Amino acid sequence: MVQSARSRTVLTLYTAAEDIQCHRVRLVLAAKGVSYERLVIDPNKPPEDLVDLNPYGTTPTLVDRDLTLYDTAVVCEYLDERYPHPPLMPIDPLSRARLRLAAVRIELDWLAEIDAIVEGGRPADAARKRLRQHLLSSLPLFKASKFFLNPEMSLTDCLVAPVIWRLPWLGVDLGREGKPILDYGERIFHSQGFARSMTAEEKAMRS
Incomplete structure (x- = not known):
């Protein structure tokens, strides 16, 4: 418990x-x-x-x-x-809508590739490449604020952070280009909440 x-x-x-x-x-x-x-x-x-x-x-x-x-x-x-x-959500409707839409995109784009990677077989390698590209194309969103599209931690971070945590396990290497994404992850990973x-x-x- x-x-x-x-x-x-x-x-x-x-x-x-x-x-x-x-x-x-x-x-x-x-x-x-x-x-x-x-x-x-x-x-x-x-x-x-x-x-x-x-x-x-x-x-x-x-x-x-x-x-x-x-x-x-x-x-x-x-x-x-x-x-x-x-x-865990901002007050204004515009910011809330942006975060909700971002979560939908992540579920449709990122999680679909993760499912393919976990299933294994030939499709897994192609899914790794697509997931890496999805993440790197999102670099501006990670650079815009301390957290994902928001100055404070939000419900969307509660979806994004578990994805970033799993990248080594999934065999996805973002390289130097992905440093802002990895730095974002480390900020959340070192919190007591993430460990719990x-x-x-x-x-x-x-x-």
Whole structure:
């Protein structure tokens, strides 16, 4: 169980050990300092209690009393509103929309390539090259602010940082050109929240 003095409300999170979307939610919870029960499951063999809660049997699934949420973006936004301090989205609608759209692009472009890499086989090498290009073409976004498109950490960083953490494990080398992206990652990786967000399997990705 992950605990914090800032919140005594016990949530339950069904999570996979290595999944980026699950890591995304765990990072939001860690940034908020929220206590929760972490149930690490095999996503290929979801337990019956999860299937009863979530008809798709997918992770991440968050249970808060009588409420069950299982879309990652919905879960993250719920947590940001349910536990408003520190806020993980800017106040103005324009900035919020930009960050939401960036998260959608990352899911469609970056995560699709990561799935192909994890599956292995011939398509993996081409996916590594495409992911590297996606990241390097985003360099201006990493240079624009201390965090991704925002001066403060946001929900979008909770998606971006787990991707950057996995790059060595995925066999993606950004080289010198990618130094601003790696520097961005290191700023987040050294936080206590990021360390708390990880499973043993994720920590081993950089052991």
